[in-house]
Amino acid sequence: MTRKLSIFAILIFFFANTQAQNVKFGYIDSEKLMQELPETATAKATLEKETKDAEKHIATMQAEYQKLYQSYVENDQLAKESTEKWSSLIKTEKETEIQALMQRMQEFEKTASTSLQQKQAQLLQPIIDKVNKAIEEVGKEGKFTEIKDVTQMLYFSKEQFIDITPLVKKKLEITE
Numbered sequence: 001m002t003r004k005l006s007i008f009a010i011l012i013f014f015f016a017n018t019q020a021q022n023v024k025f026g027y028i029d030s031e032k033l034m035q036e037l038p039e040t041a042t043a044k045a046t047l048e049k050e051t052k053d054a055e056k057h058i059a060t061m062q063a064e065y066q067k068l069y070q071s072y073v074e075n076d077q078l079a080k081e082s083t084e085k086w087s088s089l090i091k092t093e094k095e096t097e098i099q100a101l102m103q104r105m106q107e108f109e110k111t112a113s114t115s116l117q118q119k120q121a122q123l124l125q126p127i128i129d130k131v132n133k134a135i136e137e138v139g140k141e142g143k144f145t146e147i148k149d150v151t152q153m154l155y156f157s158k159e160q161f162i163d164i165t166p167l168v169k170k171k172l173e174i175t176e
Contacts, residue, residue, distance in 0.1 A: 026147040026164040036174050043123035054112040061105045068098050134171040
């Protein structure tokens, strides 16, 4: 029984040692890699244009709000200094107009923010998929056991991991 146990232990040790030799780890900084892709620059430019368009529209609405509010305040000042003032009907209408514009501005900002987030996801997802596919292909071709993304790791030993960034860049046809 002791002899069988010893042989079994030796076999397990031999098997574990053989398996440990086949382990191959890689790492990559996918965020840095994505910044080098031309598609990312195009997506970024598209997002910047849409953001500027939204900001321009918000600025126009804010200028309109300032103009309405200033008119309302000036009329209020005139009313204290003279008999010329808006009737209560006009004053109420102006207050309603100011509040409605404020509400439209808030709704537009909320809608624009959501729309820009969706556009960003729509533009970046194909790029992320492309990078992930290239990483997977390099992993299979290089017979890697595991590939880690350094953006999601707090610490790793570079002695145990191989930087696969050059291999993925080659797969994605990124020249330096």
